[in-house]
Amino acid sequence: MYNGGKIITGLIIFVLLITAPFLLNVGQANELPEISLNTPVINQLSEKQCVESVEFMRSQHPQLLNDWRDQVVREGQTVYVSSSGEEYEMSLDNSCLQCHSNQSQFCDACHNYTSVELYCWDCHGGGLAK
């Protein structure tokens, strides 16, 4: 091999550079986002229950909001019946944000952590204190 030493040294430096972010963070747990449920409305609830179960909301809320949007805007339906039989108005402003009035500590906590930029607040949540 011609110039073997240089090539192998170069390769080692390259691999070290590429894996540096992983190597530097080995053994360190990243701080998980803290989701706050501390709002006046939620604190007043005797049973803290969203429109669906926590697991469902965690995994499916984007899909749920998408469905709500299409139902309200394009189909003209306003009432959602949850799997437990409760009826809710399908509205980000009038349902979700009534309880979760702290979107910067609730919604944004996870979305900032996962680097998902929300543009909901460009139009919705205009009544909330910034």
Next chain:
Amino acid sequence: MNRRDFLKGIAAAGFGGALVFQGLDKFGTEAADMVPNSPRLQAKHWGMVIDVSKFQNEDDFQRVADACHSYHNVPAIDDPKEEVKWIWEDDFEHTFAELESNYLSEEIKKMKFPVLCNHCEEPSCVRVCPTQATFKRPDGIVAMDYHRCIGCRFCMAACPYGARSFNFFDPRPYIDQVNPELPTRTKGVVEKCTFCVERIDKGLAPVCVEASGGAIMFGDLDDPQSEVRKALRENFAIRRKVELGTGPNIYYIFRGGGAGA
């Protein structure tokens, strides 16, 4: 591998793939269940009748426009090139341009008329929208889905009534008091009167109808017993720019069978 085995393998792979996709489908919202008979107002053909004789002074217009604009979070922008408006006033010459005459009566010349989206039968804005952000509902309302609007402004060019406004910048700083029940709009979308769809779907009358104190009527134009049909039976009525074939659904009545016109 011969040709026969190869084809069998392909068929088996396709079948397996279909099963996998079916399985993935289960991750959709299974809990999504909507009530089909929510308390909305039903009609086949929404329309409005505006009694022009009841719009006498500036206050009558201002009351209706203010009620609409504050309810719908419409920003108050002074520059006419950038303003956003859902319902406003205009004179006879511009409202009914095709009825233009050199010898208009003084009374008509001075008159103002409330103008808004006509919720056309054949809406040209809907035809040109490339994303179906604006669409005609089965009940006749020309609605907007701001989530889909890409701000191309084709609809503004297509609308013969100038009923659409573009948000050249973030409108929020121009809204005095945000109505928290409804969203505002964002930079880069077109907006217009929505016939208060969100109120109709909840069983309420449009805001302008309520604020006008009887000067604006609304109802089902397909129902001969409705208030609007009754008003149209008894009075002389005109619509804006009918000759364009858009089929506007806002009627302007002149009380007294035309004698007042």
